[in-house]
Amino acid sequence: MKQESSTLSKVNNDSSIVNNEFIEHDFVAQGTAENKLAKHAIQVHKFGGSSLATSECIKRVLEIIRANCQLNDIVVVSANGKTTDSLFAIYSLVERTIAEQEKQLSDEITAAISVLAQSQAQLITELLNANNSKQLLCQLDKDISQLTTWLAADIAQHKNDILAFGEVWSARLFSALLNEQVCPSNFIDARDFLVIDNEQSGLVDNATSAAQLRQRRQFGKLAVITGYISQDSRGTSCTLGRNGSDYSATIIAALVAASNVTLWTDVDGIYSADPRVVPSARKLHRLPNGVAKELGRLGNPVLHAKTLLPLINPLSEHHTHLHVASSFDAQVIGTEIGKFGQIAKQELSVTYLNDLLLAQSVSFTGDCAAKARAEFAPICMDDQQGFMVITQAQQKSLSHWLASHDVEITFKPVAIIATVGHRVAERGDIKARFKRSLKTAKPLQLVGGDNSHSVIAILPEPCSIELLNKVHHEMTKDARHIGLVVAGMGNIGERFLSLLPAQLNNVYALENLHLVGLLSSKKALINNDGIDVNQATSLFAQQAIAYDNDQLISWLTQHPYDELIVVDITPSEDFSLLYERIFALGIHIIGANKWAASSSTQAYNKLVNTADSHNSLWLGNTTVGAGLPINYAIDDLRQSGDSISELSGIFSGTLSWLFETYDGSVKFSTLLLNALAQGITEPDPREDLSGRDVQRKLLILARKAGFELALEDIDCQNLVPEALQRLSLEDFLSRANELDDYFASALSEATSKAACIRYVARFQYNANAITGNNPAGISAKVSLEVLPKNDPFANLIPGDNIFKINSRWYQDNPLIIQGPGAGRDVTAGGLHSDLVKICQQLAHKQNQVKIKGMS
Numbered sequence: 001m002k003q004e005s006s007t008l009s010k011v012n013n014d015s016s017i018v019n020n021e022f023i024e025h026d027f028v029a030q031g032t033a034e035n036k037l038a039k040h041a042i043q044v045h046k047f048g049g050s051s052l053a054t055s056e057c058i059k060r061v062l063e064i065i066r067a068n069c070q071l072n073d074i075v076v077v078s079a080n081g082k083t084t085d086s087l088f089a090i091y092s093l094v095e096r097t098i099a100e101q102e103k104q105l106s107d108e109i110t111a112a113i114s115v116l117a118q119s120q121a122q123l124i125t126e127l128l129n130a131n132n133s134k135q136l137l138c139q140l141d142k143d144i145s146q147l148t149t150w151l152a153a154d155i156a157q158h159k160n161d162i163l164a165f166g167e168v169w170s171a172r173l174f175s176a177l178l179n180e181q182v183c184p185s186n187f188i189d190a191r192d193f194l195v196i197d198n199e200q201s202g203l204v205d206n207a208t209s210a211a212q213l214r215q216r217r218q219f220g221k222l223a224v225i226t227g228y229i230s231q232d233s234r235g236t237s238c239t240l241g242r243n244g245s246d247y248s249a250t251i252i253a254a255l256v257a258a259s260n261v262t263l264w265t266d267v268d269g270i271y272s273a274d275p276r277v278v279p280s281a282r283k284l285h286r287l288p289n290g291v292a293k294e295l296g297r298l299g300n301p302v303l304h305a306k307t308l309l310p311l312i313n314p315l316s317e318h319h320t321h322l323h324v325a326s327s328f329d330a331q332v333i334g335t336e337i338g339k340f341g342q343i344a345k346q347e348l349s350v351t352y353l354n355d356l357l358l359a360q361s362v363s364f365t366g367d368c369a370a371k372a373r374a375e376f377a378p379i380c381m382d383d384q385q386g387f388m389v390i391t392q393a394q395q396k397s398l399s400h401w402l403a404s405h406d407v408e409i410t411f412k413p414v415a416i417i418a419t420v421g422h423r424v425a426e427r428g429d430i431k432a433r434f435k436r437s438l439k440t441a442k443p444l445q446l447v448g449g450d451n452s453h454s455v456i457a458i459l460p461e462p463c464s465i466e467l468l469n470k471v472h473h474e475m476t477k478d479a480r481h482i483g484l485v486v487a488g489m490g491n492i493g494e495r496f497l498s499l500l501p502a503q504l505n506n507v508y509a510l511e512n513l514h515l516v517g518l519l520s521s522k523k524a525l526i527n528n529d530g531i532d533v534n535q536a537t538s539l540f541a542q543q544a545i546a547y548d549n550d551q552l553i554s555w556l557t558q559h560p561y562d563e564l565i566v567v568d569i570t571p572s573e574d575f576s577l578l579y580e581r582i583f584a585l586g587i588h589i590i591g592a593n594k595w596a597a598s599s600s601t602q603a604y605n606k607l608v609n610t611a612d613s614h615n616s617l618w619l620g621n622t623t624v625g626a627g628l629p630i631n632y633a634i635d636d637l638r639q640s641g642d643s644i645s646e647l648s649g650i651f652s653g654t655l656s657w658l659f660e661t662y663d664g665s666v667k668f669s670t671l672l673l674n675a676l677a678q679g680i681t682e683p684d685p686r687e688d689l690s691g692r693d694v695q696r697k698l699l700i701l702a703r704k705a706g707f708e709l710a711l712e713d714i715d716c717q718n719l720v721p722e723a724l725q726r727l728s729l730e731d732f733l734s735r736a737n738e739l740d741d742y743f744a745s746a747l748s749e750a751t752s753k754a755a756c757i758r759y760v761a762r763f764q765y766n767a768n769a770i771t772g773n774n775p776a777g778i779s780a781k782v783s784l785e786v787l788p789k790n791d792p793f794a795n796l797i798p799g800d801n802i803f804k805i806n807s808r809w810y811q812d813n814p815l816i817i818q819g820p821g822a823g824r825d826v827t828a829g830g831l832h833s834d835l836v837k838i839c840q841q842l843a844h845k846q847n848q849v850k851i852k853g854m855s
């Protein structure tokens, strides 16, 4: 399991450097906790312009840094808000006035510069203390006068220097703010280390850049580096183009072999389609590198193919993962891009591009085709039929290139829509589904992408929102991936797991269910890529490792599934105490464990409310009657307007089996050990004999029936003698014969009255019985009763339960549910029934798309 590493809560300023080695420090936390920073793999965090647009946004980013960064990490920043756009607008305005041969900067330009300077000055004064803001304002003044000089005289040579101010101001301010409020930090202008050959290719000189970056970084300080800008080998400022700061972040991550890059942005992940126009788009939690690259190439609004380039190095053993997360909602799990196993590879998405051109020429066949492909990197190409799809911007250069070959070319406006996923071009079923979904759009061609991760349809008309939604629906309608964690692999858990492979094969609702976690009390096996259900127990035996509850919760917090279900097949109170945290994470629980459902009124109500408010489902049909549908029956009665007045019966399979079998010929203790061996008792049979298990069951049913009561409100007769109550389980079992005399005499007394003994649960609500002593009008007890031999509760098949419900609809003629109420098969079967129910409900749940000003 992933070990959480410590983060920056607050660090002091006296970090030291010895032989360029980062020394561990004890840093004093801002709150009460101590925070010890250890050496760790470097992470790069990149914050986009909208994440740094206002003082409020910047303060939010500071919190993200505190929670997620450590000292030798790297922060890459874009310009604040729209600063680069403003600089570009000013530059263009000046360019135009030069064309008009005006010598002086116009009032309009001067005003625009002043607005820009003021907005930067405002950020500085709002965020920094007086001393620091004075220093930064002074530097800003110098920059503004340099900017004005370049604009007035040297504009052509300094275009990139002018555009670079945005990132410089942003990084300088952010570094100062970190120094003032969070940790030691140093500001680095990327032009001082990042060397590319030229702006067109953007190819990085890795060796030089890495060596120069090593010199610039200061150990013990969080580096804040400008995104978007670099220099060429002559030292001239260059920019890295559209989405250049994302590219900067991944270049830097590759230079320092970072373990992870997080792009903190204004969206909370990558979706299966653009969620601004496809409301049912689902978040892709994990994207394999190649698929992500193809998505970026084919129009994903968040990812750009170039961003991933530095991270995909097939020759390197090192793999940097990329995360996309929202700086506006840092708790929400975003998308992770990297190397994954099978489950992540099943995700499909749909993307589109309009305003393209279909270019046809004989030059796109035969030998020339490869050259054309290398030269223009078309969106798609068919070298048999001689066509390629290109952007409109490429038209001129393609015509020019073909002119030199002296061949003809025709262009036709087209659009594309593509389905993207791991090796989809090799999947006949997916291609057929895609084709069917496009029938009305009459695509001109269907082409496989170069890397087989996409199938592209060329459309004669622009792709409409309706078409996009329709195709997306067809391609992803069954694609909600559900993770399953099984806690408890004992008597019932083992049977549950042995039934799982067949269930997954046979039940449609479980199609996208993946076993991802197995837990015992001390060990856990967690695998986000899925655990082979056919070998679950042996894999657990070989691979499970020790864990604690915090590690478990930390994994649950970060699980990559659309939904996660935890099946609690433990008898553990300790595990039941995790329910609240689990529900708060939006995770669903199926419990055979009775502790949570029979906890104190306050705890129970809190659990129900937490589950409700986080849309978490909680099923526990097997807590009472094992597989019998008693909980469902009570739910149904209530939902149909009925009100229940009495609940009674034999609620314990163990006690039913014991008392139906016990006729004095075999000792009671021998029967008890036999029941334990059959797996119908609780792990500790005293839980049954004490009446506690029945008491819990009666409480669970009474709560289901709508009554508010607690265990203490149910009288309980304990059949375990005082002397045996506190022994270890082993000692109790070895002294079980001490039970025999009591039961022999109870039986013979009943037999003498032509009666029998049964352990019965009774709950009654009577409005007329409400008194000062009994304000709820409730009476409830579980006890050993002497019943006439013909009583319906006295004639069960050993092990069966009987539930008698009296209600408004079933007053004189009660509703009876009867059948096996304990045992491996019926309980494991009941759990599977709950599992199918939850999966069916989840299949109808739509993703709730969160978009915060996606740009």
Ligand SMILES: NC(=O)C1=CN([C@@H]2O[C@H](COP(=O)(O)OP(=O)(O)OC[C@H]3O[C@@H](n4cnc5c(N)ncnc54)[C@H](OP(=O)(O)O)[C@@H]3O)[C@@H](O)[C@H]2O)C=CC1
Pocket: 487, 488, 489, 490, 491, 492, 493, 519, 520, 521, 522, 523, 569, 570, 571, 572, 574, 575, 592, 593, 594, 622, 623, 624, 626, 653, 679, 680, 681, 682, 683, 821, 822, 823, 824, 827
């Ligand atoms: N028997 C029946 O007919 C029915 C049983 N139930 C309920 O099913 C549950 C399981 O019963 P059963 O299979 O007989 O119990 P077992 O004792 O046979 O198995 C219990 C399992 O739970 C694990 N466990 C215990 N504590 C924890 C914990 N804190 N975290 C994770 N795992 C834990 C144990 O691990 P380890 O091995 O490490 O201790 C073991 O794998 C009980 O709650 C029972 O009331 C419900 C209906 C019917």
Ligand SMILES: N[C@@H](CC=O)C(=O)O
Pocket: 622, 623, 624, 625, 626, 651, 652, 653, 654, 655, 680, 681, 682, 688, 693, 821, 822, 823
């Ligand atoms: N021990 C219990 C098992 C199911 O809850 C019983 O016998 O009913």
